[in-house]
Amino acid sequence: MKCKKCRGKAVINMRHHNMGLCKDDFLQWIPEQTQKHIEKQKMFTTDEKILVAVSGGKDSLALWDILQILGYQADGLYIALGIDEGISYSAESQRLTSAFANARDLKLHVVNIASDYGTDLPTLAKGTKRGRDKPCSSCGLVKRHEMNRIARDYGYDVLATGHNLDDEAATLFSNTLQWNGDYLIRQHPVLPSRDGLARKVKPLFRFYEKEMAAYALLRGIEYIYDECPFAEGSTSTQYKELLNELENKHPGAKQHFFVKFLSAKKKGLFAEPTEKIVPALHICPVCGQPTSMEGECTFCRMMGVSKS
Amino acid sequence: MKYKTTIVLRDKKYEVKAGSTLLSALKKLEILPESVICVRGGELITEDSILKDGETIKLVSVISGG
Numbered sequence: 244m245k246c247k248k249c250r251g252k253a254v255i256n257m258r259h260h261n262m263g264l265c266k267d268d269f270l271q272w273i274p275e276q277t278q279k280h281i282e283k284q285k286m287f288t289t290d291e292k293i294l295v296a297v298s299g300g301k302d303s304l305a306l307w308d309i310l311q312i313l314g315y316q317a318d319g320l321y322i323a324l325g326i327d328e329g330i331s332y333s334a335e336s337q338r339l340t341s342a343f344a345n346a347r348d349l350k351l352h353v354v355n356i357a358s359d360y361g362t363d364l365p366t367l368a369k370g371t372k373r374g375r376d377k378p379c380s381s382c383g384l385v386k387r388h389e390m391n392r393i394a395r396d397y398g399y400d401v402l403a404t405g406h407n408l409d410d411e412a413a414t415l416f417s418n419t420l421q422w423n424g425d426y427l428i429r430q431h432p433v434l435p436s437r438d439g440l441a442r443k444v445k446p447l448f449r450f451y452e453k454e455m456a457a458y459a460l461l462r463g464i465e466y467i468y469d470e471c472p473f474a475e476g477s478t479s480t481q482y483k484e485l486l487n488e489l490e491n492k493h494p495g496a497k498q499h500f501f502v503k504f505l506s507a508k509k510k511g512l513f514a515e516p517t518e519k520i521v522p523a524l525h526i527c528p529v530c531g532q533p534t535s536m537e538g539e540c541t542f543c544r545m546m547g548v549s550k551s
Numbered sequence: 552m553k554y555k556t557t558i559v560l561r562d563k564k565y566e567v568k569a570g571s572t573l574l575s576a577l578k579k580l581e582i583l584p585e586s587v588i589c590v591r592g593g594e595l596i597t598e599d600s601i602l603k604d605g606e607t608i609k610l611v612s613v614i615s616g617g
């Protein structure tokens with residue numbers, strides 16, 4: 244297959260764009276497209292300070308790499324969750340993230356749940372009703388809380404995560420299967436800041452997961468290949484596989500599913516978030532972060548329970 | 552099978568016929584091309600590449616969960 248731009252040898256075939264690209268053109272195309280969508284969605288400018296949530300996986304490291312190429316002020320945040328069930332998942336992903344930052348002389352904040360809160364994610368999750376079998380909801384809660392805390396304490400304007408189109412399409416699929424209205428209203432590549440919550444953006448939301456894996460490989464980015472042990476057999480992985488089956492038969496289906504959802508939203512096919520749907524926020528007396536209910540926030544309650 | 556190519560995905564190894572395309576090999580192995588990237592000697596290759604006798608193609612799974 245030939246590169247659409249230079250007729251050289253293509254390294255990737257993107258059927259949904261009807262385009263194959265060679266290594267050099269692909270490595271130029273990815274940052275260009277990212278920049279285009281950053282501007283189009285008004286995510287951030289070069290004057291703003293960005294905090295990138297890095298997990299050691301391909302997407303978040305690739306995002307950090309791209310933002311450097313594009314000349315943004317982007318620092319990293321790694322949250323050490325203490326997930327080491329058998330395969331040293333957290334230790335290894337932290338090592339790779341630090342190596343990435345050191346090699347490029349980038350600033351990396353590290354939050355260590357064990358030293359800051361005296362516990363780890365698997366222990367925390369066992370203490371909650373929801374998390375007993377799957378710690379993912381506790382994990383999401385801890386990550387959101389700590390990302391927002393670091394953004395606030397260090398004065399970052401915006402929080403960026405490495406979610407790609409497959410992540411977003413899988414989430415949309417899951418929320419649609421359950422007609423999860425309030426999640427559908429909130430799902431967007433840019434969430435403006437409100438009441439003490441930092442603005443959140445997903446600059447890679449237009450790229451297929453395969454493109455990000457190719458980008459990481461071609462850029463020589465060393466990332467954690469093993470999955471989090473708790474991700475095995477997760478519904479999001481199953482939905483991604485389902486969507487890929489569909490994509491295989493109908494190239495572009497995955498992209499249409501998500502992108503057309505966004506344009507439907509823009510046309511007003513979903514209600515604007517109102518007070519009724521997205522309740523007013525209160526301030527947690529312990530950590531000072533916004534919470535949907537009065538009194539201690541879920542994070543602080545969870546940390547309290549695990550200590551006693 | 553006289554001419555064969557080895558395909559590796561995580562800790563699994565498959566032997567397929569050389570001379571056909573990578574895409575047809577993936578189809579036979581029931582691996583979705585959307586879910587992997589294919590590497591030959593450290594280089595990324597497209598699915599229309601013809602498999603050579605005796606070579607090993609490494610597949611990298613692209614799906615990450617969580």
Ligand code: SF4
Nearest residue numbers: 379382471473474617
């Ligand atoms: S799979 Fe679950 S527990 Fe593991 S990192 Fe993702 S959200 Fe956290």
Ligand SMILES: [Zn+2]
Nearest residue numbers: 246249265268
């Ligand atoms: Zn080219």
Ligand SMILES: [Zn+2]
Nearest residue numbers: 527530540543
């Ligand atoms: Zn709190």
